[in-house]
Amino acid sequence: MGKRVGMEVSIAAAEAVKQANVDVISAYPITPQTHIVEHLAELVANGELDAEFVPVESEHSALSVCVGSEAAGARSFTCTSSQGLALMSEITYIASGLRLPIVMMLANRALSAPLSIWNDHSDVMSIRDCGWIQIFTENGQEVYDHVFYAYRLAEDRDVLFPVVVNLDGFILSHVIEPIELLDQEIIDRFLPPYQPLYRLHPDRPVTMGAFALPSIFAETKKANEVALRGSLSKIIETWKALGDLTGRYYKPIETYRAEDAETLLVTMGCFGETASVAVDSLREEGRSVGLMKIRLWRPFPFDAFREVACRAKRLVVIDRAISVGGPGGPVASEVKAAVYGRETRPDVYNFVAGISGRDVAPSDFIKMVDKAEIEIEEGNKEGYEIYGVRE
Amino acid sequence: MTKPESEWTWKELPVGNVVLEPGNASQYRTGDWKSLKPVLDREKCIHCGLCYIFCPDMAYSLNEEGFFISDLYYCKGCGICSKECPTGAITMVEEEQ
Numbered sequence: 051m052g053k054r055v056g057m058e059v060s061i062a063a064a065e066a067v068k069q070a071n072v073d074v075i076s077a078y079p080i081t082p083q084t085h086i087v088e089h090l091a092e093l094v095a096n097g098e099l100d101a102e103f104v105p106v107e108s109e110h111s112a113l114s115v116c117v118g119s120e121a122a123g124a125r126s127f128t129c130t131s132s133q134g135l136a137l138m139s140e141i142t143y144i145a146s147g148l149r150l151p152i153v154m155m156l157a158n159r160a161l162s163a164p165l166s167i168w169n170d171h172s173d174v175m176s177i178r179d180c181g182w183i184q185i186f187t188e189n190g191q192e193v194y195d196h197v198f199y200a201y202r203l204a205e206d207r208d209v210l211f212p213v214v215v216n217l218d219g220f221i222l223s224h225v226i227e228p229i230e231l232l233d234q235e236i237i238d239r240f241l242p243p244y245q246p247l248y249r250l251h252p253d254r255p256v257t258m259g260a261f262a263l264p265s266i267f268a269e270t271k272k273a274n275e276v277a278l279r280g281s282l283s284k285i286i287e288t289w290k291a292l293g294d295l296t297g298r299y300y301k302p303i304e305t306y307r308a309e310d311a312e313t314l315l316v317t318m319g320c321f322g323e324t325a326s327v328a329v330d331s332l333r334e335e336g337r338s339v340g341l342m343k344i345r346l347w348r349p350f351p352f353d354a355f356r357e358v359a360c361r362a363k364r365l366v367v368i369d370r371a372i373s374v375g376g377p378g379g380p381v382a383s384e385v386k387a388a389v390y391g392r393e394t395r396p397d398v399y400n401f402v403a404g405i406s407g408r409d410v411a412p413s414d415f416i417k418m419v420d421k422a423e424i425e426i427e428e429g430n431k432e433g434y435e436i437y438g439v440r441e
Numbered sequence: 442m443t444k445p446e447s448e449w450t451w452k453e454l455p456v457g458n459v460v461l462e463p464g465n466a467s468q469y470r471t472g473d474w475k476s477l478k479p480v481l482d483r484e485k486c487i488h489c490g491l492c493y494i495f496c497p498d499m500a501y502s503l504n505e506e507g508f509f510i511s512d513l514y515y516c517k518g519c520g521i522c523s524k525e526c527p528t529g530a531i532t533m534v535e536e537e538q
Contacts, residue, residue: 149457210456248459257460262446269451270458276451 052232059190059222060085062229063155066197068099069237070153073124073244076104076115080134081167082219083157087129109134113141113152120150121258123249125201128152131219132159132173139177145212146181147274148258151204151244152212153197154182157219158319158370160406168407169219171319171371174347175380181278183213183285184348186319190227193217195298198232202241203288209281210247216347218320218370220407232296240295279349302351304343307333308358311340313419314396316359316367318344318381321403321410325368328415339419344381355388364397365389366422368415368437370404378402378434397426403437414438471498475518477533479511485530492522492531 057065063086067075075094077087093099102119106112109130116126130138135156145152158173160166174184183203187193193215200213217223248256262270286302293299306326308314315325322343332339342358342365359365369379377383382400389395399422404410418437425433455461479492486508493501493509500515501522511522523531 147457148459247456248461255463257463258457260458260460262458265447266449266454269449270454272451273454273458277456 052230052236054228054230056226057190057229057231058085058224058226059193059217059229060157060224061089062190062194062227062231063197063217063223064089064093065231066194067127068093069232069234070127070198070201070241071125071243072099072101072127072201074102074104074116074119074126075128076106076112076119076126077129078106078109078112078134080109080131080159082159082169082223083129083131083134083155085223086155086157090127109138110141113138113145113154116152117141117145117148117150120145120152120246121148121250123244123246123251125205125244126152127154129155129157131157132161132167135173136161136176139180142177142180142182142212144259146278147270149210149274149277150212151201151210153200153204154212154214155193155197156214156216157223158216159219166406167219169221169370170405170407171216171369171380172405174214174216175371175373177214178348178380181211181274182348183209183211183278183281184216184346185213186216186345186347187222188320188322188343190222190225190229191298192300193222194229194231195292195296195300198237198241199288199292199300201244202291203281203285205244206284206288207247209284211278211281216319222320230296236295240292282349282351285346285349300345301354302344302346303354303358304345305358306341306343308340308342308362310338310361312338312363313340313423314359314362314365315339315341315415315419316344316365316381316385317341318347319370321368321370324410324412325415328412328419331412332416332419337419350384350388352388355385356392359385359389360392360395362396364399364422364426366419367398367400368404368410368418369400369402372402372405372436382434397431399426399431400434401437402435405436408438410437470514471517472512472514475513475516476536477518477520478513478516478536479518479520479522479531480534481508481510482530482532483508485528487528487530489527491525491527495521495525497521
């Protein structure tokens, strides 16, 4: 086993990218992702990582470089946040349409306006439907582990999709945590060299990104969607393989004291750790409250979600993004769709909390559970509100 | 392509819709876009080849008699050849006629 060290999560992420032996890194600096690519630039400059570091003029170019390098058969990495992701969003659809196994880390940050550098999930929600595998992490160890995991998964011939690993900006990216760094030989055993299915090479010319007429476009999209949904079994299988090496087993939906809970908090990202403290307090008071943490956002693990959620009486879904003019937060929309039409289904009460990095303490989760339980009791079964706003 | 695009099912598509057969754009019939087609007056033609050079679809080729002739399978009827012809040897006419 490797050594356990205190390390800033961004630095651990960069070390993981080095250990994944990437060939190309292309990125543009943006807070709060900066420390990850700054450290990678240092590693390349110092000769500790044999890779091309391409400092581009925009995030649109950063992902475009990765599309090109990945198409040529090079393991490629990029990293961004917020407006940077918005600028590269055009290319996100191209990467998944071409089935290029790029890995991106996204240090989640609010989208302007007003200008904010702090954390929420509005950035990734803007590319929710772009066809990437989308994973959320809760702590530094998960961030580190999910770099190699993402490459092995993305490059699997049964998958071949780009993967975005989300880590909450500042709240996770800039904290120092104890992280177990794995020995290189363990990573090498887990992550074999990249063997592209197709690549741009003069010996065997292929065309990537050709025009599709209306007569075939729908067929291409169906093939893509079926493949993304079908990757779920590999996603789970690859977590099992990682767990067998590290002892840390991950699941699409993580639960905490959820058995027999009448009320379940539902969170995504590092909210989960704080919410678990709230659950402990509520359990001590004899309250029947548990926690579900969504790790896999796309493809959404409907079956795994329903299996836990439909046993509860009520779900208190905490979103970290707003769907302006929509039915609530984006996670709550998904949750409602997941349980709709089931014979027994929980009521879903939705809070948007912690946007733009505002602290959400265990006491806030308790207040939200209290409020949701009262509101549902009084008949407001589809409630939605932005938590903690001064009236 | 072994069969027209409109007959492919979603299951038959290569991963990422990669095109494995080089040069298959030559099978794409752009000729059915046109309403006007170029007609050459061989008396006026000086064999300069400007029609061949300017054609944006590379539809022109040299025939055995030394004339540049447009392949109507590809010709979109844009009329650039007619505009550029220094002797006015190419006339655009309604395709039906």
